[in-house]
Amino acid sequence: MPNYTLYYFNGRGRAEICRMLMSAASVPYTDKRFEFNEWDKYRNEMPSFCVPVLDIDGQNKMPETMAIARYLAREHGFYGKNNMDMFRIDYICDCFYEIMHDYMRYFHAKNGRFWGNDSDMKSSDLNPYMQTRYMETCRRILPFMERSLEMRNSGSQFFMGDQMTLCDMMCYCCLENPMMENQSMFNSYPKLMALWKRVAAHPKITGYLKKRCSTNW
Amino acid sequence: MPNYTLYYFNGRGRAEICRMLMSAASVPYTDKRFEFNEWDKYRNEMPSFCVPVLDIDGQNKMPETMAIARYLAREHGFYGKNNMDMFRIDYICDCFYEIMHDYMRYFHAKNGRFWGNDSDMKSSDLNPYMQTRYMETCRRILPFMERSLEMRNSGSQFFMGDQMTLCDMMCYCCLENPMMENQSMFNSYPKLMALWKRVAAHPKITGYLKKRCSTNW
Numbered sequence: 001m002p003n004y005t006l007y008y009f010n011g012r013g014r015a016e017i018c019r020m021l022m023s024a025a026s027v028p029y030t031d032k033r034f035e036f037n038e039w040d041k042y043r044n045e046m047p048s049f050c051v052p053v054l055d056i057d058g059q060n061k062m063p064e065t066m067a068i069a070r071y072l073a074r075e076h077g078f079y080g081k082n083n084m085d086m087f088r089i090d091y092i093c094d095c096f097y098e099i100m101h102d103y104m105r106y107f108h109a110k111n112g113r114f115w116g117n118d119s120d121m122k123s124s125d126l127n128p129y130m131q132t133r134y135m136e137t138c139r140r141i142l143p144f145m146e147r148s149l150e151m152r153n154s155g156s157q158f159f160m161g162d163q164m165t166l167c168d169m170m171c172y173c174c175l176e177n178p179m180m181e182n183q184s185m186f187n188s189y190p191k192l193m194a195l196w197k198r199v200a201a202h203p204k205i206t207g208y209l210k211k212r213c214s215t216n217w
Numbered sequence: 218m219p220n221y222t223l224y225y226f227n228g229r230g231r232a233e234i235c236r237m238l239m240s241a242a243s244v245p246y247t248d249k250r251f252e253f254n255e256w257d258k259y260r261n262e263m264p265s266f267c268v269p270v271l272d273i274d275g276q277n278k279m280p281e282t283m284a285i286a287r288y289l290a291r292e293h294g295f296y297g298k299n300n301m302d303m304f305r306i307d308y309i310c311d312c313f314y315e316i317m318h319d320y321m322r323y324f325h326a327k328n329g330r331f332w333g334n335d336s337d338m339k340s341s342d343l344n345p346y347m348q349t350r351y352m353e354t355c356r357r358i359l360p361f362m363e364r365s366l367e368m369r370n371s372g373s374q375f376f377m378g379d380q381m382t383l384c385d386m387m388c389y390c391c392l393e394n395p396m397m398e399n400q401s402m403f404n405s406y407p408k409l410m411a412l413w414k415r416v417a418a419h420p421k422i423t424g425y426l427k428k429r430c431s432t433n434w
Contacts, residue, residue, distance in 0.1 A: 048312055048361045063361075067307035074300050083291050090284035095265055126346060144265045144280075 004029035005055040006068075007046065009036060011217045013104060014065045015052040016173040017166075021069060023208035024169065025076035033213070036113065066097060073166040080160055092148060092159055092167035095141045096174040102137045103178055106130035107217060138178065138185060145171070146189045155191035157198075164202055172199040177217055221246035222272040223285075224263065226253060228434045230321060231282045232269040233390040234383075238286060240425035241386070242293035250430070253330065283314060290383040297377055309365055309376055309384035312358045313391040319354045320395055323347035324434060355395065355402060362388070363406045372408035374415075381419055389416040394434055 004022070008015035010033040022029050034042055046053050047063045054068045055061050062068060073079040073089075080086050109130040149155040159167045175196060179186055186193055199205055221239070225232035227250040239246050251259055263270050264280045271285045272278050279285060290296040290306075297303050326347040366372040375385045392413060396403055403410055416422055 047364075049357045062304060062308055064308040064311035067304055067311050070307055071300060071304040074303065083288060086291065087279060087284055087288040090287055091279055091281040094281035094284050125342070129343060140266045147264075 001027065002056045003058065005032050005058075006030070006052060007032045007034075007042065007055065007061075008052040009034060009039075010213070011215045012173065012176065013217060014100065016176070017065065017170055018052055018054065018068045018072065019212070020169050020173060020205065020208060021072040021076070021078065021166070023212075024078070024164075024202075024204040025072065027072070027076070031213075066093065069093075069166060069170075078164070078166045078169070080165055085160060088148075089160065089165055089167045092145065093170045095145060096167070096170040098137050099134070099141055099178065100174040102130075102134040103174075106134040107177070135185075142186070142189050142192065146192050149191045149195060155195070158195065164199065164204070168195065168199050169205075172196055172205075218244065219273045220275065222249050222275075223247070223269060224249045224251075224259065224272065224278075225269040226251060226256075227430070228432045229390065229393065230434060231317065233393070234282065234387055235269055235271065235285045235289065236429070237386050237390060237422065237425060238289040238293070238295065238383070240429075241295070241381075241419075241421040242289065244289070244293070248430075283310065286310075286383060286387075295381070295383045295386070297382060302377060305365075306377065306382055306384045309362065310387045312362060313384070313387040315354050316351070316358055316395065317391040319347070319351040320391075323351040324394070352402075359403070359406050359409065363409050366408045366412055372412070375412065381416065381421070385412065385416050386422075389413055389422075 004027065006015060006018055006022070006029055012019075019031065021027075042051070043049050045061070047061050050063060052065055052068060053061050053063050054071075062071075070079070080089050106127075109127045146155075149159055152159065152161045158164050159171070171192065175186070175192075179196070200209055221244065223232060223235055223239070223246055229236075236248065238244075259268070260266050262278070264278050267280060269282055269285060270278050270280050271288075279288075287296070297306050323344075326344045363372075366376055369376065369378045375381045376388070377384070388409065392403070392409075396413070417426055
């Protein structure tokens with residue numbers, strides 16, 4: 001097995017899906033975390049000046065959250081059995097990714113980690129827009145996710161039926177902070193909420209959740 | 218072969234990668250296009266109130282640009298031969314997608330198609346932020362794409378070597394408008410620019426580019 005190092009900030013954020021997959025697949029890896037004030041030290045080592053990045057055998061630094069997640073999911077059997085399964089897993093993942101993407105931009109703006117030196121805009125100006133955008137993405141995506149879940153086994157198991165796949169773990173990781181911040185927004189999606197708990201209780205996940213680093217994002 | 222209908226606005230935008238793949242694979246499909254002022258008519262028929270959407274046999278409406286593109290690429294041999302190939306194709310695609318995503322948000326803001334009724338922000342306030350964000354994404358991603366291209370055959374063929382794959386088509390589709398708007402931004406990436414022309418001249422692409430609908434985005 002290759003020697004993996006995952007680089008990311010000391011938070012769950014975009015990297016958590018990759019960490020969860022590696023734990024679910026019992027893949028050993030170095031979980032390299034750093035603080036925001038250390039970013040300047042790492043930034044230039046990252047291929048596209050972004051994290052997460054997966055380093056393989058100290059030779060290849062591979063960027064992009066979902067490229068890393070898909071690679072791990074294919075390698076370890078969390079990606080379905082045929083092309084139509086993969087299509088379905090992909091669109092469910094991409095829907096949750098939209099929520100995570102808009103949440104992360106809102107989260108950083110809210111915390112004053114404002115991107116965009118060249119613009120005259122201040123973080124405080126941008127924050128309401130980012131929040132509205134993220135909330136609207138939730139309102140647009142979540143009803144469809146609830147319906148998608150119901151398409152297999154009435155939504156009583158996982159998105160693809162009786163086996164947990166990449167998209168169930170995406171559901172867990174992408175909704176974790178949004179649910180902590182605003183539980184009531186999710187009351188209209190009881191099947192999704194039950195799935196969220198089902199993933200947490202899965203034998204391949206429950207041990208990971210107990211022992212992982214505790215961070216507030 | 219299934220009966221495909223692709224739904225999108227009357228523009229290239231996010232749908233063009235799907236159209237290009239179907240043409241490159243000689244897959245017949247109905248290219249259903251509508252104008253912005255017709256969106257209210259179509260919006261509620263789309264699973265997550267977004268396009269592009271691929272309808273399969275009039276029974277399944279599948280959303281998400283890259284889920285559609287990956288499905289088509291797997292089905293028709295534009296996704297490499299093994300998991301590490303797919304990883305590489307995925308991260309290159311996701312890098313170009315970042316440019317497209319930020320470009321499309323900037324493009325819509327610039328043209329007054331402002332998303333976000335609940336916010337006090339005006340399109341004119343948001344536009345400089347969106348432009349800066351998009352330009353910064355280009356500056357962050359493009360040098361890495363130039364280097365990634367050079368990793369195989371010195372960058373003289375395609376990202377994966379001698380075969381054109383999904384990520385070469387993504388390069389073409391995602392950079393088309395950015396290059397039209399600001400050619401000089403791309404002068405520092407000669408191998409990428411040569412690849413862009415190589416994709417356009419590929420026997421599976423050149424016919425499509427000649428006969429496709431002509432739109433300015």
